[in-house]
Amino acid sequence: MSAAFIECLDVGKVYDGRTGSVEALRGVSLACAEGEFVCLLGLSGCGKSTLLQMIGGLEAPSSGQIVVAGRELSGPSPATAIVFQDHGLFPWMTVAQNVAFNMKARGVGAKERRARVAEMLALTGLSGFATRYPHELSGGMRQRVGIARALTTKPRALLMDEPFGALDAQTRARLQHELLEIWAAQRTTVLFVTHSIDEAVFLADRILVFTPRPGQLAAEVTVDLPRPRTPRSPGFAALAARLRGLLGTEEGSE
Amino acid sequence: MISRRPFLAAALAAPALVARPSLGQTLRKIKLGTAFTTTTNAMFLMPDLLKPEGIDAEIVTFPSLVQRMQAVATGAVDVGNGGLSATMQLATKGFPMAVLADGCDGGWMLVARKGIETVKDLAGKKIGVQNGSIGLVSLNWKLRHEGIADKVQLLFLDNQDQPTPLARGDLDAICCFEPYATFAELNGFGHKLWVPYDTPMGKTNLGFVASVPLIRKDPDLIRTLVKAHVKATNTMRDNPQIAIDTTVKQFNMSKEIAEASVKNLFFSADSGPAFQAGLKALAKMMIEDKMMDTEPKWDEFIDTRFV
Amino acid sequence: MVASPLGRLAGLLPLIGLIVAWQAAVMAQIYPPVLLPAPHKVANAFALYGGDILHNTLASLSRVAIGIGLAFVVGVPMGLLIGRFAWLDRLCDWSIQTFRSVPPISLIPMAMLFFGIGDTPAIVLIFLAGLWPLLLNTIFGVRTIERTLLKVAAAAGASEALILRDIVWPAALPSIFTGLRLAVGGGWLTVVTAEMIAVKSGLGYMILNAQMTFRPELIFAGIVVIGAIGLLADFSVQRLRRFACSWQEGLMVQGR
Numbered sequence: 001m002s003a004a005f006i007e008c009l010d011v012g013k014v015y016d017g018r019t020g021s022v023e024a025l026r027g028v029s030l031a032c033a034e035g036e037f038v039c040l041l042g043l044s045g046c047g048k049s050t051l052l053q054m055i056g057g058l059e060a061p062s063s064g065q066i067v068v069a070g071r072e073l074s075g076p077s078p079a080t081a082i083v084f085q086d087h088g089l090f091p092w093m094t095v096a097q098n099v100a101f102n103m104k105a106r107g108v109g110a111k112e113r114r115a116r117v118a119e120m121l122a123l124t125g126l127s128g129f130a131t132r133y134p135h136e137l138s139g140g141m142r143q144r145v146g147i148a149r150a151l152t153t154k155p156r157a158l159l160m161d162e163p164f165g166a167l168d169a170q171t172r173a174r175l176q177h178e179l180l181e182i183w184a185a186q187r188t189t190v191l192f193v194t195h196s197i198d199e200a201v202f203l204a205d206r207i208l209v210f211t212p213r214p215g216q217l218a219a220e221v222t223v224d225l226p227r228p229r230t231p232r233s234p235g236f237a238a239l240a241a242r243l244r245g246l247l248g249t250e251e252g253s254e
Numbered sequence: 255m256i257s258r259r260p261f262l263a264a265a266l267a268a269p270a271l272v273a274r275p276s277l278g279q280t281l282r283k284i285k286l287g288t289a290f291t292t293t294t295n296a297m298f299l300m301p302d303l304l305k306p307e308g309i310d311a312e313i314v315t316f317p318s319l320v321q322r323m324q325a326v327a328t329g330a331v332d333v334g335n336g337g338l339s340a341t342m343q344l345a346t347k348g349f350p351m352a353v354l355a356d357g358c359d360g361g362w363m364l365v366a367r368k369g370i371e372t373v374k375d376l377a378g379k380k381i382g383v384q385n386g387s388i389g390l391v392s393l394n395w396k397l398r399h400e401g402i403a404d405k406v407q408l409l410f411l412d413n414q415d416q417p418t419p420l421a422r423g424d425l426d427a428i429c430c431f432e433p434y435a436t437f438a439e440l441n442g443f444g445h446k447l448w449v450p451y452d453t454p455m456g457k458t459n460l461g462f463v464a465s466v467p468l469i470r471k472d473p474d475l476i477r478t479l480v481k482a483h484v485k486a487t488n489t490m491r492d493n494p495q496i497a498i499d500t501t502v503k504q505f506n507m508s509k510e511i512a513e514a515s516v517k518n519l520f521f522s523a524d525s526g527p528a529f530q531a532g533l534k535a536l537a538k539m540m541i542e543d544k545m546m547d548t549e550p551k552w553d554e555f556i557d558t559r560f561v
Numbered sequence: 562m563v564a565s566p567l568g569r570l571a572g573l574l575p576l577i578g579l580i581v582a583w584q585a586a587v588m589a590q591i592y593p594p595v596l597l598p599a600p601h602k603v604a605n606a607f608a609l610y611g612g613d614i615l616h617n618t619l620a621s622l623s624r625v626a627i628g629i630g631l632a633f634v635v636g637v638p639m640g641l642l643i644g645r646f647a648w649l650d651r652l653c654d655w656s657i658q659t660f661r662s663v664p665p666i667s668l669i670p671m672a673m674l675f676f677g678i679g680d681t682p683a684i685v686l687i688f689l690a691g692l693w694p695l696l697l698n699t700i701f702g703v704r705t706i707e708r709t710l711l712k713v714a715a716a717a718g719a720s721e722a723l724i725l726r727d728i729v730w731p732a733a734l735p736s737i738f739t740g741l742r743l744a745v746g747g748g749w750l751t752v753v754t755a756e757m758i759a760v761k762s763g764l765g766y767m768i769l770n771a772q773m774t775f776r777p778e779l780i781f782a783g784i785v786v787i788g789a790i791g792l793l794a795d796f797s798v799q800r801l802r803r804f805a806c807s808w809q810e811g812l813m814v815q816g817r
Binding site for chain 1: 707709710712713714715716717718719720723727728731732734806808809
């Protein structure tokens with residue numbers, strides 16, 4: 001068992017608003033090993049996105065510590081990369097330029113950027129679209145670009161904030177498959193935020209269940225099912241039902 | 255309602271003339287146009303003179319020479335104290351105007367910065383002057399006379415805008431009307447270089463003018479106005495203190511400047527042969543300057559029968 | 562943008578109607594001809610004084626080009642920084658709101674005091690007319706950048722310089738063009754006012770001079786040229802925007 005790559009030690013987050021302060025997260029402690037696929041599962045308002053963004057270094061915790069690759073975070077770490085739900089592609093840049101951006105920000109040279117961009121485009125099946133603009137792409141393709149961009153800096157952990165939430169069911173299913181393939185090839189750690197139980201069971205090695213008000217880690221569920229998984233796999237339904245109970249909902253996936 | 259002229263008065267551009275004939279109302283409203291220089295000071299006395307005659311006179315001030323003339327031409331004001339050069343131009347360009355009386359003679363001068371001792375020294379220099387004004391006509395004549403007309407740069411500014419560039423050195427001299435000319439002189443921006451009355455037109459400057467159609471339409475009104483004008487002008491001439499007070503009050507000048515400035519103003523309603531000769535000389539000078547193409551029809555243009 | 566060329570020409574109809582009404586007014590002798598010239602006299606003026614009119618047009622154009630150019634070079638970088646840094650915005654906001662409300666014509670005496678007479682104060686007035694739209698629209702463009710884009714940049718550890726160059730500037734460009742359109746319009750509008758400060762050339766100068774010498778056909782010719790160039794300038798800015806922000810146009814088309 002490899003040592004914890006990402007650790008949260010009693011992390012809390014409080015926002016001061018006009019009508020008083022809001023406690024988004026309270027006392028979250030978790031650990032992820034390198035190469036693990038972990039899902040943060042919960043309904044809206046349970047702070048899972050907030051937690052992800054803090055791990056990504058975009059915000060600081062109000063209390064507690066976040067440790068990535070052995071070092072306490074004081075800003076975005078080069079060891080992590082984020083994929084956002086609204087893809088965050090720059091409309092005025094081509095696909096290739098978008099994919100190259102993170103590297104450019106980290107100071108990677110032009111020649112190496114070109115090579116890596118080509119590699120990532122091939123990996124995500126976008127090789128023919130290097131000179132297109134985001135507005136020419138479908139929703140699913142845009143997310144692939146986002147993933148490609150995140151992978152260019154060779155992050156050891158991929159942080160994904162409900163990346164497939166805005167897509168239709170078919171595209172989502174396809175991208176889930178592709179993500180697993182990429183993950184199998186790259187073996188990065190993946191932290192994946194979702195509110196869909198089915199999605200979590202399909203993708204994750206481990207599922208961290210969050211409940212709201214205040215956001216807290218309620219339970220941890222290991223998923224032993226062999227891959228590839230489908231909703232008809234044995235054990236899938238039972239696990240989904242168990243998660244439903246933990247979340248406190250009647251419905252399954254949303 | 256005074257109907258201005260034979261054609262329809264759509265009157266979109268000109269504010270409507272408000273005059274109520276005897277409908278039980280004793281006061282008749284008219285508008286008098288004037289400039290923003292002290293040469294038209296006599297105008298300020300008019301309202302009080304006209305009230306007993308049953309006329310409520312409103313004074314409308316136009317800093318721009320041309321706007322004043324245009325206002326009289328379009329009927330926005332009934333009569334005006336007008337620069338005679340502009341009046342003549344209007345008359346020769348198809349809008350019949352008439353000079354009813356003299357108003358003020360003189361009232362301008364050439365003020366130059368230190369180091370310029372004679373008019374000839376202005377060669378290669380910049381002079382500020384109001385476009386279209388009497389000042390410009392006299393200046394052009396003088397420059398030609400001194401042989402430096404093509405060696406001088408004329409820059410057009412309204413009178414009140416001239417002192418500042420003179421002070422800054424952006425202009426070397428200004429051909430400016432009172433009280434701004436004296437204002438510049440006494441503030442040390444420059445010194446009196448030329449008293450401009452040695453040209454053929456002499457001191458001809460300002461007159462009491464109106465459009466010919468109005469004169470034809472309502473000679474009684476005109477007679478009353480001219481009478482009041484003559485009275486006002488003579489009062490100004492005989493009582494310099496009034497002119498000084500007006501300058502101080504209306505133009506916010508200091509007493510010292512007002513007193514000196516008034517010495518350069520020669521209020522006169524004397525519309526006799528000397529005045530008329532001055533007008534004819536002015537016309538010749540303007541044609542020479544190419545400001546005008548032909549002389550006005552003198553028998554229509556000079557109408558001093560009401561004086 | 563899908564109107565047919567013929568449809569676009571419909572824009573000329575009101576103008577043609579105006580000329581017809583003008584001719585009718587002249588024929589009915591509503592206004593004295595020394596003040597309102599007939600349309601053909603104005604057309605004649607172009608033939609007779611074409612060279613002068615062209616010379617004056619170029620003079621005004623160059624003043625506006627310099628003035629608006631300066632407004633761009635000053636206003637856009639300032640706007641990018643003010644939009645980006647909240648503390649800078651707090652510092653500048655009240656000053657901006659105060660000064661932008663002052664109409665250029667009221668600044669003529671001060672312009673003459675500080676800058677003299679001639680081209681310099683004229684350009685300064687045009688500069689001021691164009692500065693505020695550019696500044697304010699740039700600030701707006703920066704403020705309305707999609708937050709996710711800035712998060713992407715922050716997460717990637719991008720430097721402030723890279724963010725300004727690769728993200729803030731292109732993102733704000735459509736708004737900057739809106740500002741440019743307003744600035745060009747405003748600056749051109751101010752040129753007649755600005756040329757009251759003792760210049761020796763220009764359309765404003767020509768018009769004022771024509772007033773002095775009672776040449777109304779030149780006044781109207783000047784007005785016609787000013788209007789035509791205003792239209793042309795606006796058109797040019799639109800074209801430029803479509804070129805520089807083609808990625809945005811695409812988005813808008815897709816949105817239908």
